[in-house]
Amino acid sequence: MLGNKKVFVDTCIVIEYLKGNITLNKKVCYINNIVLMELYIGAKNKRELISLKKQLFGLNLLETNQRVINLSTQIIENYALSHGAKIQDAIIASTCLINNIPIYTLNVKDFRYIDGLEILKERKSD
Numbered sequence: 001m002l003g004n005k006k007v008f009v010d011t012c013i014v015i016e017y018l019k020g021n022i023t024l025n026k027k028v029c030y031i032n033n034i035v036l037m038e039l040y041i042g043a044k045n046k047r048e049l050i051s052l053k054k055q056l057f058g059l060n061l062l063e064t065n066q067r068v069i070n071l072s073t074q075i076i077e078n079y080a081l082s083h084g085a086k087i088q089d090a091i092i093a094s095t096c097l098i099n100n101i102p103i104y105t106l107n108v109k110d111f112r113y114i115d116g117l118e119i120l121k122e123r124k125s126d
Contacts (some may be wrong), residue, residue, distance in 0.1 A: 004028055007120060008062070008096045010105035013040040018055055026058035029104075032095045033064050034088045068094045075114060083113045093117050 009029045010019070016022040039056070045048040071094035072087070079085035089110045096103045102118035103111060111119055 006030065006101045008032075008092070008099070008101050008103045009035070009059070010092065010103055010107060011035045012106045013104050014059075015041060015042075016106070018052070021113050024059075026060075030060045030099070030101060031056075032062045032068075032092065034091050034095075036061070038088065060076070062095050062099055064091060064095065067098055070098060079113055085113075086110070 004025065006028050007030065009024065011030055012032065013022060013024075014035060017024050023098075036056070039052060040049060043052055044094075068091060072090040075090040075093060076085055076087065079090075084091055091116045092103065096117055097114075102120050104120040105111060106121065108119055108121050111117055
């Protein structure tokens with residue numbers, strides 16, 4: 001589905017990849033520290049965490065810098081009350097917007113209200 005287009009992969013996509021349900025070209029797939037932390041927190045033990053780190057090797061990590069935080073704050077201010085925007089989703093969306101890359105997610109409802117964010121989806125429709 002993704003070809004050679006740069007894309008940010010949401011946590012749910014990485015989970016599906018780890019389960020073997022989705023194929024990813026790691027060279028063009030990007031994550032940030034939020035996705036990394038969400039995946040790490042799901043590890044059941046140290047062995048699973050070590051295995052997870054090995055499986056994630058090759059995914060590109062985008063920096064969560066002050067520009068990302070500033071835009072995330074604006075997204076929270078604009079959408080937390082009206083759309084239930086969450087901090088982690090605002091940081092993910094901001095990372096995509098600042099780096100001008102689409103997000104690949106199964107959770108379209110978490111991002112569809114954010115202006116300018118290109119969303120790629122596969123199976124689940126919202």
